[in-house]
Amino acid sequence: AKKTKETVNAIEHEIDTPDANARKVTVTISDGGVQMPASLRSGKTAFVVTNNGKQRHNFEIEGERFSSGQWRAEVPPLAPKETKTMQVNLKPGSYEAHCSVAAHANKEAKVKLAVK
Numbered sequence: 338a339k340k341t342k343e344t345v346n347a348i349e350h351e352i353d354t355p356d357a358n359a360r361k362v363t364v365t366i367s368d369g370g371v372q373m374p375a376s377l378r379s380g381k382t383a384f385v386v387t388n389n390g391k392q393r394h395n396f397e398i399e400g401e402r403f404s405s406g407q408w409r410a411e412v413p414p415l416a417p418k419e420t421k422t423m424q425v426n427l428k429p430g431s432y433e434a435h436c437s438v439a440a441h442a443n444k445e446a447k448v449k450l451a452v453k
Contacts, residue, residue, distance in 0.1 A: 363385055366388050367389045368392055370448075371434050388419050388420075396411065396415075400433055400450070401428055411437065427452045431451060
């Protein structure tokens with residue numbers, strides 16, 4: 338089944354096709370951590386996440402609340418070379434983006450994200 342905002346029951350999960358008016362942000366995950374911009378504007382944002390590593394990785398953002406009231410958003414684990422998209426409505430504030438696979442904890446680079 339196609340994953341849309343309605344079928345995943347929330348906007349802060351993997352989605353097949355982001356809204357046309359969502360700003361696209363490229364995120365790369367490797368065995369060394371997350372690479373993405375450290376500053377973004379608030380608003381509807383589609384994170385296009387690609388795993389360029391040799392291991393499975395996921396992508397998670399934690400911090401300020403999103404417009405839905407959630408404080409955490411994540412993309413499920415991606416196999417090497419796999420790409421998934423997550424759409425969120427970012428509010429101004431401070432966030433942290435990282436891979437939250439337990440075996441990778443504190444071994445990979447994290448990104449401090451400032452949203453204005």
